[in-house]
Amino acid sequence: MLVTNIKLAWQFYWQEYTSNHQRLLRWVHGLLLLFIVTLTLTSNSIQNYLAQNLNGLLGADVVISQKQALNDTQFKSVNQIASKVVVTQQINTTFTHNGQYQQAQLKAVGSDYPLQGELISSTSLQSEGEVSKQGPEPGKIWLDARLLASLAISPGEMLQIGNHSFRVERVLQHEPDRLMEGHSVAMRAMIHQHDLAALNFADDLVQYRYLIAANTQQRNTLITWQKSHLPAAQLFHKQGEHPLARFWQRTENFMGLASIILFFMAAIAIEQLAQVQMRKERYFSALCMSLGASKASCIQISLFKWFIGVLVLLPIVMVLAMAGHYCLVQFLTSTFTNLTWQWQLQPALKSVAAVMFIFAIFQAPVWFALIKNSVAKQFIGHSNTVNTGLSKVASILVLFIVAFIYSDNALLTAMMLIAVLSTVAIMLLMSWGGLTFGEKVTSQFSGLVPFSLFMMKQRLVSKSTQILGVGLCAFLLLFTLMLLRDLGQTMSMYQRQHDGNVFISQASSKQMGFIENWAAKEGIKVRQVKPYLNAKLTHINNLSLEEFSDKPSDSLATFSHAIRLHWSETVPSNNRIESGKWWQKETQNWQQVSVEQEVMTDLGLKLGDTLTFYINQQAYDFTISASHAFKPGAGSITFWVQMPELATQFIDAPHYTMASIELADTQWQLLAPLWQQFPTLRMVSLKEITARFDKTLAMVTQVIAGFAVMIALLALVVIIASIKAVEPKEQKKNSIILSFGFTRKTCLQLNMIEWLVTAFITATGAILGTYLAGQLIYKSQFSLNYVPDFIWLGMTLISILVVITGIGVFMSRQNLNSSIRSLLSD
């Protein structure tokens, strides 16, 4: 019996293959499968790459990394546990040569470096790389090719760092412990450890890395030791997590979250198509039952038919996913060097199974309708109310499941969901309110417009589903494009307005004092000056960060490094209090902090929680007494965590300053001597920020554009599905209108009016939804003040009206293929 049913399902599937609803269903299934399989394959390639990369590029079995050097006792302990320890030091500094300057990472190594792996260098840019047994000798420096080009210097020439001269000896090609810099685009240089000591940089600016050779047992002992003795340090090992793993997981989660939108649209499209499908399948199964078939057989045939439909798609989806995967791997090689493409069957099949499960949920109302079906119901007619409700519940269920699985930024997810649900509410309200009001107002009049409004009002349920489907597509496209446009424009404009054109991210007290004098002397404006000290968050309510939260988030990723802890007696002018109370000026309780609201939400913190910070090798506990948020208009330098000024009297740690200055065009040349004087001064010009930002924006643009194409394709499917769902009804309506003595022109006019009204509600809903999403997400996620451009929005409104009306009228032209003859022959 089962084989017979499969054969029948196969036969019926091919009979319906060319029908419109099956074709559209294939598009919806195909697009979503393609998106998810490609995302899974890419993600898997990256996870594999990261695992191999960790083994090949750690340059040691275990690496301990922290700002300060280990003290003697700590170093002895490590040496006792491990077989061999090699130390490297790294600092960000600025190199100057013949008036040119360039920031780069300078690494100092001893003669025992490297511990594991190969150090590769060459004598010139053109020559082949050779394995070097050890790093540069004292007085020599090795530079990477980009740094050589940037400074216009060649091997053999002398290079100045501060007051010391180094002879450029070799071209640095590969360091075996580059894993930590895997995602950094900074230029590289290497010197001997003795020279770094001679340069006399402040010790707290130097990043120390201890490369350790250890077996499994020693590694486990080291992990336990680090947790108790060096909680603020970072420890990496070959079986552990890659530093980029969390970055990638967040990217993957973001994409996954974005896929909610695609699933939601697919749900709408499938729901529309299900109306046609339900009619056909009910009719068919009732017919089969009337001929003696059992209900179970009818349901089996329907299930097999659906299953065959998805299986038939798989070969083409797999081929396209392979191609998409290949393109994405090429695209990502700038971030993940040497990432290679390889086919993985198992993850692909797993994701196919997961997506098929979701499709099955969407399809469930059709099967449910078959269970409830009977021959008698075909005679007396029936209502679809329960099934329509069921399909909506199924869609919302899937929406929340996908959101739950992929969400790592609770606030962003909540805002995205609020924005989507609000848009749905706005559109439903507009459909209901607008059509009811329109119908009421025009009820005194007659003619095509009042008639269209009247008919739309009468078909409110099916019309609002159509509006919702089309509207959400418009909203998503609009938001995606707006984000792309505004992020670029607003950010650069905002920084120019408030931040000057040179940004100092870290200046010591001595450096800042010098800069202020230098600025006064040269007539340079200092815009903002804000002090801070470096603090590493180690515990929340006495739980380590790993214990406190195992979900990756933006905030947690930042807290894996030391953050800037600012102090202020009063609420900074660019902050506002969100909850709790800011401390009084004369407070004696210095162990309290205010935390940025988004960080609070992201980490699930609440007022009264205790945060433990390691500051200059000492642990300090703080209680959260307030939360604050960024207030635009008074400078953009803001801090996640702030404490009372009094705390600085109790905490022994170096103080730094963040600042911004405004240079006139003629004053840029003054920067070279400043950097020569202070090579470790972290200063970046707006030009560089813009260049970095443009690079990121270009990458984001490509990703978003790809995503927008997916949305546009699905939007088209949703529009067609919504038209096909009501095609028989529309054809009948048009035939009846023709029977009243009207022409096809009248039907076309009515059709155009209806699509114009649909497009108007859709576009207005989409714009309102986008505005709301902008208000919600811009400030909290990008610290930007959302300023809508009404001309742009107006133009968008007109564009959406034209596009949707055009597509709607064009795609529903089949509805006009109606005639009185068809009514006569019914």
Place this chain on the structure above:
Amino acid sequence: MNNYIELKNLSQSFAASDETITLFKALNMTIQQGTSYAITGPSGAGKSSLLMLASGLENPSCGEVNYVESNKRFSLDAIRDQIGFIFQQFHLLPELTALNNVALPLKLRGDKQAITKAAHWLEKVGLGHRKNHKPSQLSGGEQQRVAIARALVFEPKFIFADEPTGNLDPKSAQEVARHLINCCKENNASLIIVTHSNELAQHAEHVYQLANGKLSQALPFELEAEAC
């Protein structure tokens, strides 16, 4: 004989596989405004085709169909908005109430009194009390009465009805026939009914029979004999 539709030397044939089937040849008929006609005949005789030609929905293979007013001839397209239809399957819009179904053609024409007139017509067909019911809540006979009201509400000069009682029980059929004939008369509309039912045909002023490609006017006793 002021206004009428004239069917002159009408022939209709169509190609099926490799042969041409002729439904009727050189057929003549005049449909006077305000008069009722019934066309009967066996299945496949071409009754519905004749209805489509007479209403201008199709073009004949040969011959002419014209509307004549004060001895001037016009194409049927000129009175397209003066022609109404009634179908065997009623074809009411399921989402609209009876009242709104009837008001539909008037609303489209921009008539401000659409609802009042529709209510009046529903009263006429005896459904004033069911005006707010949707088609699914009405019986077959009631639905056809709504369809009659809808076809007459915009006061067309000619009404074409294809088996209007074909889906109804004898009692409902009688009632519908009565309403149909009376309302057309009252409105001075011509009624052309295509039917198998001799009971319905007997209500018309003129009865034609279409058989073997020929249209002939049937006498009342012939119909009775057929009915037996």
